[in-house]
Amino acid sequence: MISERVMDAATITSWMREIDVAVRAEKDHLVQLDAAIGDGDHGTNMVRGFEAVVQALDADGGSPPGKLLILAGRTLVSTVGGASGPLWGSALRSGGRVLGDQSSFEGAELVEVLAAALASVKDLGTAAVGDKTMVDALEPAVDALRTRLGQGASLDEALDAAGAAGESGMRSTIPLQARKGRASYLGERSVGHQDPGATSTALILRALQRAARAT
Amino acid sequence: MISERVMDAATITSWMREIDVAVRAEKDHLVQLDAAIGDGDHGTNMVRGFEAVVQALDADGGSPPGKLLILAGRTLVSTVGGASGPLWGSALRSGGRVLGDQSSFEGAELVEVLAAALASVKDLGTAAVGDKTMVDALEPAVDALRTRLGQGASLDEALDAAGAAGESGMRSTIPLQARKGRASYLGERSVGHQDPGATSTALILRALQRAARAT
Amino acid sequence: MAVETNQMRKFLNDPARVVKESLAGLAAAHPDLVRYDAAAQIIVRKDAPRRGKVALISGGGSGHEPLHGGFVGHGMLDAACPGEVFTSPVPAQMLAATKAVDGGAGVVHIVKNYTGDVLNFKLAAGDAADEGIKVTSIVIDDDVAVQDSLYTAGRRGVGATVLAEKIAGAAAEGGADLAKVTDTVRQVNERSRSFGVALSSCVPPASGKPIFELPEGQIELGIGIHGEPGRKRAQLASASDIVDVMVEAVVSDLKPKKGAKVLAFVNGMGGTPLLELYLLYAEVDKKLRAAGVEPVRNLVGSYITSLEMAGASLTVLELDEDLTRFWDSPVHTPALRWGV
């Protein structure tokens, strides 16, 4: 099966680098989205966090991929603050724990990593699909990845489907009225705006696709 | 001599009314001039003061013109505040004292009234012509009134000359650097702006011409 | 002498260092009261930890000054954890603060109800428990502009935070135990309601742009403290009409006892002059009395702010004897001081 491409520590490092580049490029956009229905710091938060993650991974001397994810998550928790810091931080830590000490992993395990990350976000933030949060992008992406891999798609195809699902989940937040996070304070005024956290989540998913392809 | 027209209490009342109308009409302009080189309240100050003067005179039961001027001056002192309140207030009080209890007065006495007013402003404010203050309008106006009456002009002609001299004195403040009042804090930045106090003084002089003509 | 970075009507050197440099200034101005642990980015009471005293810490995004750093000192907080502007701090700060102030009697975390603050404090409380420190957490959620907690993140924590820090701080200073101090925070929160309005937004240093644009002659009703838009926008009305809205919102939700003695807190958002805050207080005092409660204590000033936002909030706390006594107890912090 062509989906049996092997990923390893380099994949994780490259994923984090790709996120760093992507959120930096989209920083102003994320700030703007957050200014409309939040407090205008989401872009700055993500950039600060993933800059620190890249630095932390650079300083690491050869840990396995799971440990790198845990390190990335811990770094997010200790540098981001806000809602997104503990959410993504716990998500990556939970994802990393799935991999234990193994030095490489395959598509099916990646599904478990992302599923654990999603579970952690939902557990900590108590948000469900439709609440206008990052969950609206993450959950359909995990589902799409699992489904396409199950259908025998290649890892790249499956990650492309996950990326597309994340983006469509992101867009699906526009008409929603927020029920979690700061945007919920706006009540009906949150309708018509795209959720910043769902937007950065879509970026994170596309970054994963690029990282896996480069492996 | 045609300048021997007689003025009385009604002239003073009408003068104050004319000032009230004029500063009200020019209030925004005076505020604007004061905002440029002062603190933006000169229009409001003059309107507040002369509104109160008109009210006070309305309530007065037949005092002679000198007493009306003193009442007007006292009212300015007690309602205007700022620099212009005590200056114009003392000016009118000093002018009024010249007339004592007499029930009417003529051109020559009007010169003495205005000269006393000018002296009071200069004494209290220690400003001279060229310092970019109301003195730049008032002093040439008093001089012109005295000169023209001395040359045998009619009261109206002489007051017209005084009004014109006040206006040209007012314009003469534009290129000056202020040496008194708030505008002096600006140093060279005060150059190029017309002094608000000189501007209201020009209005006060034209109001006098209208009041005397109506008598 | 122009610098590229400074085009936004703000006194700063580097937008990324605003919080750190300001905290250093706070400590330099008040060395008798607080110290600044720059590595941990926390403000700690000079004489912490105090053996046997229950400690109080709070924290949240910066930009709300004097909250929280300005409330560290005798009779109020033992430490504050300031995050970046409008961004909640990270668990490491809270853990460091907790450890720095723990005198063996336990530590109370006063948490404003924002998802970020709540999540980060939750992680920190877990870490502190792992280190064997007794921690209790109380979430402050007094803002009646956010109505329904089923469909929202719940009410925001605003003005009641200041009152809780003062009142529970006095309880702790007076020797109350962890349960009592915790309960005092909870009581202040339960007996307080707030409502805020804004006449402008504000400019976070990191973005350099106003969070939203409010045309003159308009008012945002039901704002929080992050420069964000409120529940709705309306025509700007007279101070009297605005206070009607605020008092009605607060009183109808608080439902104080008839004749209740209350503390009325008129808070400025940072860009509203004291001239206007006292004018608002005149209206508040009158209208609270008309609503059947008696303002026996008050606080008027800018104590929980949104940078330079023009706006104000009203917080009403229904007092009882204990809360009044704790309010009146001595306090000595950079921003609030009496009795010492």
Place this chain on the structure above:
Amino acid sequence: MAVETNQMRKFLNDPARVVKESLAGLAAAHPDLVRYDAAAQIIVRKDAPRRGKVALISGGGSGHEPLHGGFVGHGMLDAACPGEVFTSPVPAQMLAATKAVDGGAGVVHIVKNYTGDVLNFKLAAGDAADEGIKVTSIVIDDDVAVQDSLYTAGRRGVGATVLAEKIAGAAAEGGADLAKVTDTVRQVNERSRSFGVALSSCVPPASGKPIFELPEGQIELGIGIHGEPGRKRAQLASASDIVDVMVEAVVSDLKPKKGAKVLAFVNGMGGTPLLELYLLYAEVDKKLRAAGVEPVRNLVGSYITSLEMAGASLTVLELDEDLTRFWDSPVHTPALRWGV
């Protein structure tokens, strides 16, 4: 609920009544400290007149709050005469205040050096003398931005006013006689220098328009406290560079003794958040030390303001033992309180 008059981002009912309504609010919030005589438009210390105590009064245009009404109380002013916004009060107010506070030991008039204030206080002092009250007047002129008194109305009175009211107020509270209290005001003035900068103008309620427009990225150097433009406009620089300018202006004029102990007062103009004021204080503290003086006391906050102007001023007072002791003495006013 819109009103025609209120289109200017301000909480008010009627622009013509802003001052009166705000003073009523001040008195409603602090009935233990002050009373408001609405007819005379003055704020009077609750327990005035105090037999045998020298009384201090000050006054000036409104819009500088908490100055002066917020400084009436124990250990500071006995009365304040607030004029309309940015317009000096009238002699009748000053006379009423003087009579209300005279306890037989004389009354000191603290006058900020503005033509209007000086002229009106001069007339009032004459009136008071006519009524047999001993009055002394000291004109405060600490603003070094206005250089030459031969070609100007002389230096403006700014930050030193707050310090003079506090310090001389303590002297009077301690029983000093009229000559000593007067001399204390004079000393504070002579030993103080100030310099202010602005990042925006402000909007007086009567006109509803900003006094001037300052584009972003520009700074006015050498401003007073009336929202007016300063001596010159420059590119906005870093806080460090701005404080260099302020410290240099103040220190080069004050010429303090090498190693002098000073009080450093970083004052906000009303629209500058405390976050930035403390950041400025960090720079001020550092640069004063580098200039060879030691800030042993400080005051950081918005105490003499220009409505909602964004800006700040630095005042440095060279202390001696007496002045330090008077500064430290108890004070209890709406805006400044310690030791009680």
